[in-house]
Amino acid sequence: MGVREADADGKDRKFVTALARGLEVLRAFTPSEGQLGNGEIAERTGLAKPTVSRLTYTLTKLGYLAHLERLGKYQLTPAALALGYSALANMRIRQVARVHMQELADYAGASVALGTRDRLGLIYVEHCRSKYGVMLRLALGSRIPVATTAMGRAMIAAMSEPERDWLLGYVKRAEGKNWPQVKAGIERAVKEVAARGFTLSLGEWERDINAVGAACLAPDGSGLFAFNCGAPAFQFTRERLESDIGPRLVNMVRNVEVDLGGR
């Protein structure tokens, strides 16, 4: 899912390929791979090396990348961070949800996160931790897979059927031989969400981590979001997630929707 898919038929006259490719270069940088050379960027984006060379040069001139001469690599600059911060600062749901999320995190002794989809992943846009309990290492800006996490599956379950089918087409391609197992998990999640409003992931994304997820369609029109509440498996048993944390998460989502101007 990249530049080519975004311009799927190659006939969209409004689509500026050069801009898309420049942004694709910026996307190649991740929290775990913060410094990349032109060759590595070319490999990750599928772009030709000379193209990458020109794009990194331009992005460096514009101040979005810094060239590390000693290493022969590039890294994102605070100018790129400012773009992300502007996006975060304008997400009203973050401000509205934070107090509810903290309340649940403190009650559960766990982490509560708010995420939104980006291609085949979800990005944490808000995150609250309990003062007590064992915390997960994820933080604001963390990326988790859409197909194998409670948060991601809750979001998939809340999508319209055409949108879900479209996304699952890409998930299928990305998962390869794991697809039957992933598909079964998603189908189970869709049924769970229809029945009780939340879905579970019991060690399916990371061993020993259990979580519950629920989606939220922002009534202010800002899109589809999802929440999760996760903790180590010894702390969050299936029984506790199903009888206590899950219903509380659903209730929290309803409160957020009301505060955003919904029902």
Next chain:
DNA sequence: GGGGTATTACCCAGAAGTTA
């Protein structure tokens, strides 16, 4: 000197702008 990687030059397709 050889291998790997980055950059440059050149050329063509098609993106973008203009006009009717």
Next chain:
DNA sequence: TAACTTCTGGGTAATACCCC
């Protein structure tokens, strides 16, 4: 909106550079 023109973007091949 369509037709036309301009010129930019990006791929290929060649070259430069760096490291061992």
